Amino acid sequence: MPRSLPAILALLLVPPLHAGTRVGAWSEQANAVWWKEHDTPEEWSREAASIHEQLLAIQERLGPARVLANANFIRWVRHLKWLTLYPEDEAGHNFFKDLRSRRTFIALAQKPAIRDAFLGALSPYDDHARALEIFCSIFRDQAADAFQFTNLAIALSVVFDQPFPSAWPHHFVDPAAVPRGQEPPSERFAWIVKSQREGALLYDPSRFSVTNLKFLVDTPVPLKELAYAQRVKIRGAKHLNDLFTTIRYDLPRLQARRYLWPHGAYELFSIGQKGGLCVDQAYFTSHTAKAKGVPCIVFLGQGNSGEHAWMGYMAGYGRWLFDLAKFRHEDYPVGQAFDPQTWRRLTDSECAFLNKRSGAAPNLVRACDALTWAELNPGASFHLTCLREARRIAPTYLWAWEREAAQLEKPGSKLAERSRFWSDWIRAFSKEQDLRFRGEKRLLALLEEAGETTEYNRLLHQMIAANRNKRFDLIIGVAAEKVFVHVEN
Numbered sequence: 001m002p003r004s005l006p007a008i009l010a011l012l013l014v015p016p017l018h019a020g021t022r023v024g025a026w027s028e029q030a031n032a033v034w035w036k037e038h039d040t041p042e043e044w045s046r047e048a049a050s051i052h053e054q055l056l057a058i059q060e061r062l063g064p065a066r067v068l069a070n071a072n073f074i075r076w077v078r079h080l081k082w083l084t085l086y087p088e089d090e091a092g093h094n095f096f097k098d099l100r101s102r103r104t105f106i107a108l109a110q111k112p113a114i115r116d117a118f119l120g121a122l123s124p125y126d127d128h129a130r131a132l133e134i135f136c137s138i139f140r141d142q143a144a145d146a147f148q149f150t151n152l153a154i155a156l157s158v159v160f161d162q163p164f165p166s167a168w169p170h171h172f173v174d175p176a177a178v179p180r181g182q183e184p185p186s187e188r189f190a191w192i193v194k195s196q197r198e199g200a201l202l203y204d205p206s207r208f209s210v211t212n213l214k215f216l217v218d219t220p221v222p223l224k225e226l227a228y229a230q231r232v233k234i235r236g237a238k239h240l241n242d243l244f245t246t247i248r249y250d251l252p253r254l255q256a257r258r259y260l261w262p263h264g265a266y267e268l269f270s271i272g273q274k275g276g277l278c279v280d281q282a283y284f285t286s287h288t289a290k291a292k293g294v295p296c297i298v299f300l301g302q303g304n305s306g307e308h309a310w311m312g313y314m315a316g317y318g319r320w321l322f323d324l325a326k327f328r329h330e331d332y333p334v335g336q337a338f339d340p341q342t343w344r345r346l347t348d349s350e351c352a353f354l355n356k357r358s359g360a361a362p363n364l365v366r367a368c369d370a371l372t373w374a375e376l377n378p379g380a381s382f383h384l385t386c387l388r389e390a391r392r393i394a395p396t397y398l399w400a401w402e403r404e405a406a407q408l409e410k411p412g413s414k415l416a417e418r419s420r421f422w423s424d425w426i427r428a429f430s431k432e433q434d435l436r437f438r439g440e441k442r443l444l445a446l447l448e449e450a451g452e453t454t455e456y457n458r459l460l461h462q463m464i465a466a467n468r469n470k471r472f473d474l475i476i477g478v479a480a481e482k483v484f485v486h487v488e489n
Contacts, residue, residue, distance in 0.1 A: 299335025
């Protein structure tokens with residue numbers, strides 16, 4: 001029999017076991033009072049343990065689905081997550097040992113909308129502690145602007161929390177030739193805001209989501225490089241294609257098969273002077289776009305004539321185009337690009353989502369909260385239940401699916417359970433060709449492991465038929481993976 005509302009509220013008023021915080025009804029006023037009464041790291045650590053214990057006791061009585069649907073419970077989960085991000089050794093921390101940094105941490109906690117926007121943007125693949133440090137540093141050093149350009153501050157935090165890959169930006173240049181700036185993210189933030197105020201940007205970054213802004217800030221080059229690119233004359237984003245072709249194509253270099261950049265430092269000025277291959281044209285154009293406030297993505301793909309580079313870019317607020325300089329007569333099955341937040345492959349589906357998904361959609365926010373609660377309890381018996389609740393709330397929330405997949409790869413997972421998961425994946429992403437194929441490929445391996453020859457052959461033939469024309473690269477991947485398995489064995 002369902003519990004009444006008074007009964008649920010009573011359970012939310014579980015008395016603290018070891019400290020003063022009482023987990024109950026949450027409000028912004030109560031939150032402000034809490035932070036005034038608890039302003040030291042020692043208190044935060046102690047209270048976090050008590051809050052966590054109370055939340056576990058509430059869930060034990062109500063179950064994961066009920067508590068994850070309760071607004072008060074979720075707000076305490078966010079409060080707890082914020083507390084757990086603070087370093088245990090404040091005195092030994094280069095950033096938070098500064099009193100101003102601690103005060104910034106408290107000030108942001110008293111702005112729940114800003115705090116929650118940051119927490120909601122974190123992925124399971126981020127360095128959460130480092131992202132918090134960057135976020136707080138921007139608000140500490142650029143407070144007035146940070147409140148106006150909060151999404152920009154968040155985007156810098158989740159992109160610069162981990163080093164850029166050593167092979168960035170692509171494999172046609174020696175990484176040692178690529179200039180990398182030493183400016184901290186807070187200085188990059190200030191430079192972008194200053195550019196906006198001076199009218200140097202084609203778009204207002206305060207109008208972009210964090211997801212889109214990731215593709216604006218995702219370059220580690222020195223600010224002087226971006227300042228140079230900012231001086232390149234283009235009237236608008238629709239003229240980026242013209243800019244791409246103004247970089248002289250180095251046909252002699254292509255004919256000589258000198259695919260690696262041969263001119264020393266990989267600087268924008270040098271590319272503009274000497275020209276280059278399509279990948280150099282894309283690098284120059286994308287950096288000019290970013291310097292002028294236009295989010296963009298560089299793709300590498302294999303076509304009939306070999307590899308080619310092209311771009312996707314923000315053609316208007318909330319509208320992406322993905323075919324800038326893409327040769328239409330070439331049969332490119334897919335372009336390879338990376339999500340700068342996680343440095344994992346950016347799928348076709350995720351590109352499509354850029355035009356239709358909002359990180360603030362209620363179901364995604366709720367799914368993110370479920371994932372947060374699961375991450376706060378990695379070894380709990382209900383961990384998998386919370387991950388499943390996250391994907392039930394938002395069926396295309398890829399991070400929840402991937403965390404559950406990783407959990408099921410651990411020793412002890414039953415074959416039937418894993419097979420059921422990948423079957424669910426295939427149904428959930430039935431219209432997303434690359435994601436559906438990822439599920440089919442994993443299920444294929446499980447069928448082989450189980451000795452289900454008939455079902456294995458049926459699925460394999462289905463995959464080949466569905467992907468033969470447009471995504472032959474996926475079929476090649478299946479064959480290659482079988483070879484890799486034999487090599488490993």
